[in-house]
Amino acid sequence: MNAINPNSLSILFSFKMRTLLTLLISTFSLVNVIAQDNRGEINTKISSATAQQLARATIQLHRATDSAILRTSVSDDSGRIVLKSVPYGEYFLTVSMINHRTNDGKQFQLASPFFNHPEIKLEAEATGLEQVTVTAKKPFVQLMPYKTIVNVEAGLTNTGANVLEVLEKSPGITVDRDGNISLKGRQNVLILIDGKQTYLPASEIAQMLEGMSASQVDQLEIMDNPPAKYDAAGNAGVINIRTKKIKQRGFNGNLSSSYGQGHYYKNNNSLALNFRRDNLNVFLTYSSSNNGNFTDLDANRVYYSPGTKNIISRLNQDGWLAGNIQNHTLRAGADISLGKSTSIGFAASGIAIKRKGNNTSTSTWDDETGATDSLIRTFTNNRNRFRNVGLNLNFKHAISKSKDLSFDVDYLDYDIVGRQNFDNITETPVRYVETLKADLPSTIGIFSGKIDYHQQIDNSSSFDAGYKSSAVRTNNKAEYYLLNNSNWDVDYDKTNYFAYRENIHALYISGEKRLNAFTLQGGLRWEHTSYNAAQTGNPTRKDSIFDRSYHGLFPNVSVQYKADSNNTFALTAGRRLDRPPYQKLNPFVLVINKYTYMSGNPFFQPQYTLNLQATHQYKEYITTSINYSVTNNYFSQIFFQDDKGIIYYSEGNLGRMRNVGISVTAQTNVTDWWSVNTLMNLYNKKIEGNSVMPGETQLTQFNMNLGNQFRFQNGWSAELTGFFVTKERELQEITDPTGQIMIGVGKQVLKNKGSLKLTLRDIFYTQAMKGDTDFENAFEYFKLTRDTRVLTIAFSYRFGKSFKSTGKRTGASEEMERVGTGG
Incomplete structure (x- = not known):
């Protein structure tokens, strides 16, 4: 009999105690509020x-x-x-x-x-800075009828974290081993930054958010069923990341710095400056980060005789990837009032990210008896550079007190370069060396423009309409070379050049009407997409060209009913779309290691989702939602192998995915100094369709977020938070439960202008990602451990001086404060 691991008992006991405490608190608050009339x-x-x-x-x-x-x-x-x-x-x-x-x-x-x-x-x-007194602190989570707001700075344990880590501990959000973000069990969330799309595929978004410090972010807006003015993309909803902006008049700033130590160091710094006076506002923000990291991989793959479970060979892979991410982000811009009712703004931004990693792995091939057949050591060197330049011009005009018109133009340019070097050294049975290198440059140019009209018809009615157009141009190269007697020969089996062009046009109308206790909202969005792509051939492969054009209507309806002062009910329904990431349409081959490749799929089709949700909110304490969604042409990872035993990771469409679930969000003040917020999400996901082989899978899953915030006297505060995720499943892959506990303490200093914070993430080092993957004639167990247990100390300081306005304040001055600068 196997011995029981004391650490496992400790973690299990700790989790059960936290769950029991949460239930007791929720029951106490529920009984307390029900008793009131x-x-x-x-x-x-x-x-x-x-x-x-x-x-x-x-x-x-x-x-x-x-x-x-x-x-x-x-x-x-x-x-x-x-x-x-x-x-x-x-x-x-x-x-x-x-x-x-x-x-x-x-x-x-x-x-x-x-x-x-x-x-x-x-x-x-205008008032002086010394006269300003903060009378209310933002809660960590704010519940609203159609969205949830996470105030990032209100969470102490967000100190020193990157934005991907903040998302991971936010209500209803999970992040898988590849950085894919899910909301209430559904992937393909539309990520916005200050209300604007990045137009990047999920893998690139994950890299960008991983290099972005939480100190840059003010709020996360989480919307399950966004209105028609938002793009129809994102079947699971929208997450809008709102960066920090200073709104006081005069010259003001904020400086922050943090140092964290896990297995490797983590350093994040940011500076925000703002000058606001009369009809002019100028801002500049800069942030930098330099973070070491690692990934410890253990993968055991079993190959079967076709159509049986008879083992013919085993592949055991152990790898250690040590890396570093350096990020520099700069944003600057200005807002100017042009008259009584008109304002204009412009902004520029730049992001530079460097990633480097060195991977050492050992692969052992065993035969069906378990005897070692061959041993291969792989040394990999990766260098990646990510650069982005963004320009924004926006204009807003108040036609009258009830009508306004806004116009936005954005240009984004991405320059991404990847370089890889592989040395595969076979130790047994005969020693030989195989050396491979790759240059993987890509460029992306994006232009988008939109115009929006808003009219407040009366105190209870409003109307909105708008048009948006975007154009994407991307060029991707994959150049692979094999070392042959001191000469680099082109590996034409992997080398390719891929060019992609996409245009999207959209129109929308929406309206809102309040009728006594009812609030009605409805909208309709039409989107048309067309693209063409070309893969340049080489001596071993012909040219290939493909194109596609499609359009659709995407309605959105919601009804809210306030039964009384305590109970609010809402019903929402909407149809949404997800387009295949354009880089995933490229039939390329990307080498992960000697026996694992990643490939694109030119036959990737868009997926369509119908979302339904019923919500009940009891006072400001408890929100309960029942969700139902059906997705056709469901996006999923697809795994297959060739006759050499190499496993390929790709993406494509399955037949259908059905998701039904219930979520409960509760928040209460246990005492004047202790507040608790909890989200529990239970859902059942059924997937059916054909990947490499026909299949159907169904699994009931659960995830939970728990936060405790403590406010003490003399500027002291503390936080204890955690999240837990049960097994998650796709058609071919299932991952084991995971989670972590975080703790933090803070102190206001320097007359409340500064703060010191100390946090510890993943106290029990439980956030490993492990699971199983089924292939047609193979099976793999994997486990990934990362640098998640980190102790961080941080300092922030706000400075500046406000002054009285020297000129007359016009109506456009108010508009200028609300204009979206893209910064």
Whole structure:
């Protein structure tokens, strides 16, 4: 009998205790809120003197009898504030915002489930930085009817992390071993940065996010079923990564630096500068990172006689990849008011990422009896360079107080270069050396433009419409060479040149109407896609050319019903599209190691998904959602082998995927100093179709995020968070459960202008990725361990000075603060 591992018992016991604690807390808060009655909901809207919506204004609810502050909240992007579950009584509101005069409202009485407070207007007024007092701290997670917001800086354990790691611990999000991001069990999430597409394939997005420091990010906006103004791409929804921006007037800045130590060091630095005065705003941000990392791979592959389970050979591979990622990101731009109702903005950005890695691996071939047949040592050297330049020009004009028009033009240029060197040394039975090298350059040019119209018809109705067009041009080379007697001979079996051209045109209309307790939203988006691609031939392969054109309608509907001040119900439905990444259409061959290749698929087709969701929100504490989706032409990894025993990783379409699940999000203040947020997601995924062989698989899966935030006296704070994922499955691959626990502590210093933070990620070193892969006549077990246990110390400091405006503040000044600069 095998001995029980004490570490396994400790981890299992720790997980069960955390789960029990979460259930107890959720039960306590649920019983507590159910016991309350005679409560109502207060709705109001915050705007400027020029009728512009004001986001992130601070509102305080005061009891009329003694002026005690009972509730504090912050307005959303549309200036709206909803205070739920307020006991009946007499109150007044106080609203404040940086560079605006505080508004002390009139007394009113709440005596019904709904109270619509008159719109509150704030007069602009510049104030000194020393006069500003922060009256409310953002929660780590904010629940809204149609999206979830994660305030990245509010999470202490995000200190020193990269953006991919932040996503991994965010509600409902998982990241697999290849960096693919899933939302509630579904892959193909549309990733936006400041509302703009990157147009990169998933692998390149993962590399970019891995090199991007969390210190650059303000919020994550997670939308399961986004409205029609967003691109139809992303069957699982949209994640919008909003970078930090300074909104105070005058010259202000923020400086941060962190050092982390795992197996290798991690260093992240950032600087943000902003000058805002009258009708001009200028900004500049710079960040850098230098992070060491490793991947420890253990893979055991078994080959069978065709059509049987009789073992004919085994391949055992052990590899150690030590690497380094260096990132430099620069963004700069300006917003200018051109008059009373018009503003213009422009921005430029640049990203430079260098990745290098050295891999040492040993491959042992055994025969059916287990005797070693051959032993091969592989030494691999990888060098990758990623460069991106982005330019943005935007324009916004307020036609009237209720109508506005905006225009955006973007240009993106990517220059990606990869170089690989392989030395395969066969030690037994006869020693010989095979040397291979590869140059893998690619360029991507993207131009996009869009125009959007918005009209506020009345206080309860709005209308939106818009048009977008984009063009992608990419060129990819893969040049492989074999060393032959001191000469480099071209390996034509792997060498290729691939050119791709794509154009997308889209139109949309949408509207919103509020009818008493109902809010109705609907939209329709039309998209047309056309592309052509060409692979240049060589002496062993002919030229190949293929093209395709397709279009579709993508409706989106939602109905929200406020039954009372405690309960809100919502139904949403939408159709979405995922296009094959253009680089995956290239029938290339990329060498991973001597016995594992990756290849493209020119027959890759788009997939279409129908999403349905029913949601119930109880006060501000618990949100429950039931999700159902069906995807046709489902994207999936496909694995096959050739007659030499080489395994190929590719991607293609299966027949169908059905996903049904339930998610529960709960957040509560256990005490004045302890808050808890939890997300539990249970779903069943069924996949059926043909890859290498017909198949069908079904698995019920579960993932959970748990966060505890603690606020103590004298500027001290702490956090304990974690996530857990059960087995996950695709048609040919299944991965084992994984997760991690993180802890952090922070202290405000230098008169609250600075902060010190200390965090430890993956305390128990449990975030290994392991699983099984089935091939047609083979089976593989794999395990990947990475540098995930990291101790980090970080310091940040904000500085600057605000001053009074020297000129008259126009209506366009408010527009200028809201214009999207692309920075």
